[in-house]
Amino acid sequence: MYTEYIVVGSGPSGAQAAQTLVEAGCAVSMLDTGCRDVQQYEALIPPESFVSIRRSSENQHRFFIGDDFEALHSDNITTGAQLTPPRQYIRDLVDELTPLHSENFHPMESLAYGGLGNAWGLGCCVFSDKELQMAGLSQARMYDAYATVARRIGIAAANDDARKYTIGPVTNHMKALRPDTNAAHIYSAYRRHRKKLNEMGFFLGQPALALLSEDHGERKATAYADMDFYTDQGLSAYRPKITVEELKKKANFTYRGNLLALRYRKNGEATELTALNTITRREETYSCKKLILACGTLGTARIVLRSENAYNTRLPVLSNPYIYVACVQPALLGKEIESRKTSMAQLVLFHDEDRTHSDVVMCSLYSYSSLMLFRLLRSTPLGFRDGRLLHQYLHSGLVIAGIHFPEQGGDTKYLELAKDNHRPTGDTLAVSYSLSAQEKETIGRKKKKMIRALRRLSCYAIKTIDPGHGSSIHYAGTMPFSEKQEKLRLSPKGRLYSDSPVYVADGSGFRYLPAKGLTFSLMANAHVVAQHAMND
Amino acid sequence: MEVGGHSHTAAELSVITRYLVGEIPDTIASRLYMQAINDDRFLIARHEAMLWSVAVKNVWLMACIDSALAIWRPRSTIRRRLLLVAAILECSPAYHRHFLPGNRRAAYRLVMLAVALRSLACLAGGSVLTVLMRK
Numbered sequence: 004m005y006t007e008y009i010v011v012g013s014g015p016s017g018a019q020a021a022q023t024l025v026e027a028g029c030a031v032s033m034l035d036t037g038c039r040d041v042q043q044y045e046a047l048i049p050p051e052s053f054v055s056i057r058r059s060s061e062n063q064h065r066f067f068i069g070d071d072f073e074a075l076h077s078d079n080i081t082t083g084a085q086l087t088p089p090r091q092y093i094r095d096l097v098d099e100l101t102p103l104h105s106e107n108f109h110p111m112e113s114l115a116y117g118g119l120g121n122a123w124g125l126g127c128c129v130f131s132d133k134e135l136q137m138a139g140l141s142q143a144r145m146y147d148a149y150a151t152v153a154r155r156i157g158i159a160a161a162n163d164d165a166r167k168y169t170i171g172p173v174t175n176h177m178k179a180l181r182p183d184t185n186a187a188h189i190y191s192a193y194r195r196h197r198k199k200l201n202e203m204g205f206f207l208g209q210p211a212l213a214l215l216s217e218d219h220g221e222r223k224a225t226a227y228a229d230m231d232f233y234t235d236q237g238l239s240a241y242r243p244k245i246t247v248e249e250l251k252k253k254a255n256f257t258y259r260g261n262l263l264a265l266r267y268r269k270n271g272e273a274t275e276l277t278a279l280n281t282i283t284r285r286e287e288t289y290s291c292k293k294l295i296l297a298c299g300t301l302g303t304a305r306i307v308l309r310s311e312n313a314y315n316t317r318l319p320v321l322s323n324p325y326i327y328v329a330c331v332q333p334a335l336l337g338k339e340i341e342s343r344k345t346s347m348a349q350l351v352l353f354h355d356e357d358r359t360h361s362d363v364v365m366c367s368l369y370s371y372s373s374l375m376l377f378r379l380l381r382s383t384p385l386g387f388r389d390g391r392l393l394h395q396y397l398h399s400g401l402v403i404a405g406i407h408f409p410e411q412g413g414d415t416k417y418l419e420l421a422k423d424n425h426r427p428t429g430d431t432l433a434v435s436y437s438l439s440a441q442e443k444e445t446i447g448r449k450k451k452k453m454i455r456a457l458r459r460l461s462c463y464a465i466k467t468i469d470p471g472h473g474s475s476i477h478y479a480g481t482m483p484f485s486e487k488q489e490k491l492r493l494s495p496k497g498r499l500y501s502d503s504p505v506y507v508a509d510g511s512g513f514r515y516l517p518a519k520g521l522t523f524s525l526m527a528n529a530h531v532v533a534q535h536a537m538n539d
Numbered sequence: 540m541e542v543g544g545h546s547h548t549a550a551e552l553s554v555i556t557r558y559l560v561g562e563i564p565d566t567i568a569s570r571l572y573m574q575a576i577n578d579d580r581f582l583i584a585r586h587e588a589m590l591w592s593v594a595v596k597n598v599w600l601m602a603c604i605d606s607a608l609a610i611w612r613p614r615s616t617i618r619r620r621l622l623l624v625a626a627i628l629e630c631s632p633a634y635h636r637h638f639l640p641g642n643r644r645a646a647y648r649l650v651m652l653a654v655a656l657r658s659l660a661c662l663a664g665g666s667v668l669t670v671l672m673r674k
Binding site (some may be wrong): 042063068072160340377381 | 567575578592605610622626630631636642644662
């Protein structure tokens with residue numbers, strides 16, 4: 004089979020790159036493993052609010068705990084701990100088909116239809132000029148791309164103090180989502196202490212989210228049902244599979260599932276891509292004029308290292324250090340929880356210490372409600388009866404702060420592909436990731452400042468949880484953009500320096516990883532890379 | 540690992556449910572519990588079987604042993620079994636009021652204080668019990 008473009012992967016980058024090519028009239032084939040929710044948990048969820056379901060649904064245990072009690076599998080809060088049973092399929096086949104060995108790096112990868120976009124927290128942040136420059140991205144092109152992606156996916160955003168760090172100059176967005184009581188309380192504390200907090204470099208506001216506050220085509224505005232961790236009813240949350248489903252209706256687009264891309268090679272004018280059929284377990288070959296890899300930084304690294312026969316060659320890796328801090332707001336303890344709210348981040352607090360808009364620390368604030376008490380009970384040092392009574396009381400005032408720190412990379416963070424004949428792909432990716440003493444000191448200092456600022460906002464930290472490196476799901480930078488033609492590096496246009504016309508549309512080229520969520524920038528970059536692929 | 544008290548599952552579930560929420564188990568909870576305990580992940584370890592057999596005798600013994608394990612052996616298979624029941628009950632509409640938060644008066648803080656004191660007492664009693672059982 005020959006096609007003009009093959010896009011590998013259906014996640015945020017693959018979907019946006021494919022859309023750009025298809026809208027320009029190019030013939031595109033998307034190759035994807037495309038695991039799906041075979042349990043079909045989402046179909047079981049009634050279109051009601053979390054509180055209403057809890058009070059009346061007789062089969063709620065199926066999607067809250069899972070038919071195989073999946074929600075109780077892990078004893079620890081670690082990578083993927085936030086995945087509810089209806090979302091756990093996104094890790095299907097990963098351990099078998101994309102093996103990874105590491106003592107200190109435990110990323111979440113996905114071979115699902117829509118990739119990690121299925122578990123995306125929906126946060127949309129524009130990188131600042133300085134951050135774009137540090138990441139090796141073109142400012143002018145990225146700003147255009149941000150606007151394009153915002154139009155495609157639909158973003159709700161507010162005009163507040165956080166805006167310069169979230170959606171920034173992008174103007175085509177919807178009105179902000181309605182904050183919940185917890186958020187309103189924190190925000191009123193912020194207004195009281197705003198001057199002092201701003202002097203210290205702290206800015207609070209609502210996050211820009213790819214969650215609709217108004218209808219957008221056939222997608223509906225959020226119903227504020229607080230079931231966002233379980234279902235995407237009404238398609239109000241943007242998931243990349245929405246784009247792929249739309250593309251499937253176009254004559255110049257083909258989706259081929261159950262395929263794991265293994266390696267490419269140049270064959271005359273064409274590029275041949277070999278993929279493993281995950282059903283028959285046989286290899287199949289596809290040809291194209293240009294190949295666009297968008298299978299996540301680690302997936303792309305595997306394909307490139309295998310194809311370039313660069314086994315045991317070290318590539319750098321970036322990953323945002325990340326911690327959770329559980330906080331309580333004393334004034335809100337012992338209250339009923341609202342039935343109409345969203346489950347996503349309610350507020351976002353940025354710490355821009357020197358006001359240069361680089362090395363900003365980001366803290367997303369969630370009200371803990373729909374993730375159930377039993378997840379908290381297992382890590383509470385109390386008997387379950389008293390733990391239940393305590394958490395029932397704390398529940399309405401419980402806030403989870405997810406703090407991301409920026410990442411510049413270093414010699415102690417790298418990966419390499421090693422041959423391993425016991426694996427279906429014939430290899431295993433080995434990753435080593437550790438922070439330098441200076442990085443640990445900087446993160447510790449910034450963490451303390453953030454916790455102090457939260458205290459000023461009436462959020463008192465009761466527990467800090469370090470889920471381990473890679474668990475942030477924010478990783479990138481394995482083949483950094485480079486002006487110099489070096490092997491295993493990307494040109495500034497996203498083209499791999501190789502004999503084959505291969506472009507990389509995911510985060511592999513990023514030289515720096517701001518603490519802000521990177522998904523919106525991944526999608527914008529994918530749009531830019533697809534444009535370059537067409538124009539080259 | 541060995542199966543802990545399969546022949547007494549209905550009775551043990553009754554004790555656990557009364558311990559956790561002060562009620563008897565409904566049919567949904569019973570069905571799910573029977574289904575889950577055949578899973579290796581929820582079996583009681585051999586070295587905890589005796590402790591488990593004491594715990595399921597009555598609610599107070601269960602409270603003491605659970606409180607002690609929460610501190611000294613949080614990954615105990617007994618704790619995992621209790622978490623299973625807590626999750627099952629939380630996902631049953633019959634028990635939602637024991638898990639969903641409700642409006643409490645300021646005086647409810649006194650209740651929380653009493654819970655804290657009871658928790659300490661259970662911890663002390665349970666610690667002694669688990670040490671004695673080990674011997």
